[in-house]
Amino acid sequence: MTVDLLNIDTPALILDETKMDANIARMRDKARSLGVTLRPHLKTSKCWEVAKRQLWTPQGPATVSTLKEAEEFALHGVKDMIYAVGIAPQKLPRVAALVRRGVDLKIILDSVEAARLVTQYCQKESLEIKVLIEIDCDGHRSGLTPDSAEIINVARALEAPARLVGVLTHAGGSYDVDTHEALLVRSRGERDGICRAAKKLRDAGYELSIVSVGSTPTALTDEDLTGVTELRAGVYVFFDLFQAGVGVCQISDIALSLLVTVIGHQMEKGWVITDGGWMALSRDRGTANQKIDQGYGLVCDVHGHLIDDLWVSGANQEHGIISARNGRKINPKDFPIGMRLRILPNHACPTGAQHPCYYVVNNSLEIKDCWKRFYGW
Amino acid sequence: MTVDLLNIDTPALILDETKMDANIARMRDKARSLGVTLRPHLKTSKCWEVAKRQLWTPQGPATVSTLKEAEEFALHGVKDMIYAVGIAPQKLPRVAALVRRGVDLKIILDSVEAARLVTQYCQKESLEIKVLIEIDCDGHRSGLTPDSAEIINVARALEAPARLVGVLTHAGGSYDVDTHEALLVRSRGERDGICRAAKKLRDAGYELSIVSVGSTPTALTDEDLTGVTELRAGVYVFFDLFQAGVGVCQISDIALSLLVTVIGHQMEKGWVITDGGWMALSRDRGTANQKIDQGYGLVCDVHGHLIDDLWVSGANQEHGIISARNGRKINPKDFPIGMRLRILPNHACPTGAQHPCYYVVNNSLEIKDCWKRFYGW
Numbered sequence: 192m193t194v195d196l197l198n199i200d201t202p203a204l205i206l207d208e209t210k211m212d213a214n215i216a217r218m219r220d221k222a223r224s225l226g227v228t229l230r231p232h233l234k235t236s237k238c239w240e241v242a243k244r245q246l247w248t249p250q251g252p253a254t255v256s257t258l259k260e261a262e263e264f265a266l267h268g269v270k271d272m273i274y275a276v277g278i279a280p281q282k283l284p285r286v287a288a289l290v291r292r293g294v295d296l297k298i299i300l301d302s303v304e305a306a307r308l309v310t311q312y313c314q315k316e317s318l319e320i321k322v323l324i325e326i327d328c329d330g331h332r333s334g335l336t337p338d339s340a341e342i343i344n345v346a347r348a349l350e351a352p353a354r355l356v357g358v359l360t361h362a363g364g365s366y367d368v369d370t371h372e373a374l375l376v377r378s379r380g381e382r383d384g385i386c387r388a389a390k391k392l393r394d395a396g397y398e399l400s401i402v403s404v405g406s407t408p409t410a411l412t413d414e415d416l417t418g419v420t421e422l423r424a425g426v427y428v429f430f431d432l433f434q435a436g437v438g439v440c441q442i443s444d445i446a447l448s449l450l451v452t453v454i455g456h457q458m459e460k461g462w463v464i465t466d467g468g469w470m471a472l473s474r475d476r477g478t479a480n481q482k483i484d485q486g487y488g489l490v491c492d493v494h495g496h497l498i499d500d501l502w503v504s505g506a507n508q509e510h511g512i513i514s515a516r517n518g519r520k521i522n523p524k525d526f527p528i529g530m531r532l533r534i535l536p537n538h539a540c541p542t543g544a545q546h547p548c549y550y551v552v553n554n555s556l557e558i559k560d561c562w563k564r565f566y567g568w
Numbered sequence: 569m570t571v572d573l574l575n576i577d578t579p580a581l582i583l584d585e586t587k588m589d590a591n592i593a594r595m596r597d598k599a600r601s602l603g604v605t606l607r608p609h610l611k612t613s614k615c616w617e618v619a620k621r622q623l624w625t626p627q628g629p630a631t632v633s634t635l636k637e638a639e640e641f642a643l644h645g646v647k648d649m650i651y652a653v654g655i656a657p658q659k660l661p662r663v664a665a666l667v668r669r670g671v672d673l674k675i676i677l678d679s680v681e682a683a684r685l686v687t688q689y690c691q692k693e694s695l696e697i698k699v700l701i702e703i704d705c706d707g708h709r710s711g712l713t714p715d716s717a718e719i720i721n722v723a724r725a726l727e728a729p730a731r732l733v734g735v736l737t738h739a740g741g742s743y744d745v746d747t748h749e750a751l752l753v754r755s756r757g758e759r760d761g762i763c764r765a766a767k768k769l770r771d772a773g774y775e776l777s778i779v780s781v782g783s784t785p786t787a788l789t790d791e792d793l794t795g796v797t798e799l800r801a802g803v804y805v806f807f808d809l810f811q812a813g814v815g816v817c818q819i820s821d822i823a824l825s826l827l828v829t830v831i832g833h834q835m836e837k838g839w840v841i842t843d844g845g846w847m848a849l850s851r852d853r854g855t856a857n858q859k860i861d862q863g864y865g866l867v868c869d870v871h872g873h874l875i876d877d878l879w880v881s882g883a884n885q886e887h888g889i890i891s892a893r894n895g896r897k898i899n900p901k902d903f904p905i906g907m908r909l910r911i912l913p914n915h916a917c918p919t920g921a922q923h924p925c926y927y928v929v930n931n932s933l934e935i936k937d938c939w940k941r942f943y944g945w
Contacts, residue, residue: 200659200662200945201945234886256847256885258577275892276843276887279830279831280905280906282577282831285577304905305832305905307905307906317702330833332884332887333831333834339747363884410641439743451657453656454710455677463710464710464928466656469852469918470633470918473850473851473918474852474853474918475846475851476853480629483577507709507740508611508633508917509633509634509653512709528656528657528681529656529658538851540885540890541847541851547656548795553827566924568577568578568580568848
């Protein structure tokens with residue numbers, strides 16, 4: 192018996208390889224046309240089979256969001272990584288273990304306090320750890336503002352064998368806009384901010400080999416990255432309804448979907464009930480604040496074709512409620528019990544994280560492979 | 569070196585055993601005082617070490633939300649289970665495999681269509697599978713309304729060797745209220761609804777051994793369950809901020825928390841940044857629609873004591889942003905880099921699901937055990 196979308200257990204995470212490959216090619220071409228290195232963020236997939244298709248070379252460069260990701264990808268031979276979340280001293284032994292194994296893992300920080308802790312650790316261990324200073328280009332999270340005098344103080348606090356190698360920023364605020372013009376402002380702000388910070392450090396005599404920017408929306412909008420050495424982006428590998436809402440992909444580009452089975456109906460309400468609840472879709476409702484709220488997801492047939500005006504209007508832990516947006520009642524006969532559907536998610540990162548593996552399909556219902564994901568920290 | 573909350577890797581899921589034990593005892597006493605059997609829902613923990621403390625006997629009874637749960641708990645010897653999500657025909661082979669191994673796994677359904685599919689399967693396999701009809705007592709999800717004529721049609725469509733053994737309802741609508749009076753209405757509605765459905769079936773000549781109700785809020789509110797045989801509830805084992813908002817527990821009863829580490833600050837904004845983002849807390853923002861929005865969670869010191877007016881006001885994948893509700897700026901000196909904090913979650917079920925294990929503590933910082941969780945379907 193062929194293993195296909197009609198007979199595997201549900202809910203199950205489906206990955207359309209053709210769409211993924213196109214998304215990967217698009218970002219690779221974009222980085223090439225901008226003349227910068229692509230350092231893909233591997234946090235979205237947490238899967239070597241996906242990651243290796245994104246990487247420029249098998250050794251990297253790559254970005255990770257957890258030390259678990261760094262450790263897993265290092266096992267597959269990835270050497271050049273940035274752990275792009277501010278470091279805490281308790282995490283340094285795991286960083287050091289990787290560095291001692293020959294992994295070129297770089298860390299980031301944004302304070303004199305953290306710089307001193309890293310310096311102390313490196314001196315105690317007689318170990319060089321490479322550091323980037325995190326810059327805040329849009330006020331959405333961590334980092335020092337590009338014009339902060341504190342940048343130089345942090346650089347000074349980083350003493351050998353700790354070594355400053357660059358600056359990094361992430362225009363996370365780009366997730367909040369949805370026009371090309373607004374994205375251009377974010378993209379330019381990201382580039383200008385990181386270049387000002389880099390200039391400040393170089394003027395003070397520091398050598399920087401890495402000037403790193405990136406978010407999927409700004410990466411796909413960038414027109415000129417003069418002064419920047421590399422581009423980071425993650426969710427582009429699968430895309431999702433949220434990125435479609437931002438305007439940097441089409442709904443037809445989304446490579447990830449949740450395969451579900453119809454388990455019942457509420458006739459009077461016109462609902463179809465499936466086994467795809469929020470445990471399988473995640474609780475992410477990122478599109479709720481966009482122009483078009485996509486509920487817990489849009490509904491496709493088993494082949495991945497969008498169906499009319501259906502959406503997942505509600506979800507419990509293991510139940511998804513599908514209804515029609517225009518208020519019409521869905522005819523239960525069109526969606527018999529046992530029928531298979533595919534749901535496009537709000538956000539690929541949290542939806543993916545709910546699943547042990549990806550079932551890979553390629554222009555047919557047949558499952559050509561099952562790629563394992565890891566999770567945890 | 570003692571393994572404790574100051575030196576394990578973060579983010580990490582912490583389980584306060586003393587609080588969990590008190591929550592378990594409270595629900596057990598409640599069921600006993602109502603004169604009904606407690607059939608705990610094991611979907612919250614997905615962990616045998618937790619589940620075995622909730623069960624009346626090592627064989628059950630228990631409720632599960634996935635066949636994976638049924639299979640995992642069956643390996644530990646649990647026999648009497650209800651899979652409380654409407655069945656689809658593709659799932660019957662896994663049900664049958666358990667039944668053939670001697671597991672008394674019951675399924676639920678709410679349509680003639682599903683009843684026929686189950687009957688056909690049981691006849692083809694010459695296998696008895698026990699079935700409960702799902703009743704909808706409050707319009708929130710699945711099930712037939714208590715007075716629906718369709719209930720008898722479903723019972724008729726269940727032919728031997730499929731066997732009707734009972735009725736089941738879940739007052740999920742109780743999650744939307746927050747006063748004792750409103751909870752009492754939900755609790756009585758749940759009981760009255762299921763009793764009307766049971767009477768209808770018994771009047772038609774069907775024998776029912778199970779009349780099952782339950783949700784954590786109604787279970788803790790019930791005053792009289794005459795006519796009901798058993799009570800189901802799940803999240804009570806840990807409780808969470810959402811249940812505190814409903815009013816059925818105190819914040820101090822919450823047994824589950826996320827241990828995080830301070831990784832930075834935004835001085836001008838008065839933010840503390842931690843490594844506990846939405847990947848570790850989940851995207852659940854259930855309290856957003858309650859009287860008190862608790863953000864992504866409330867902040868405790870490492871000992872579990874609530875801190876002033878702090879909350880997790882924002883979260884990215886691996887970043888948590890802690891701020892003060894009253895607008896004051898948090899002094900970074902009070903929360904140095906490397907400091908450990910504990911976050912009380914909105915909803916124990918999705919937060920738990922992000923983690924491979926529970927680190928168990930008991931009135932100290934020392935970790936007395938690590939209990940594995942399973943995930944997937």
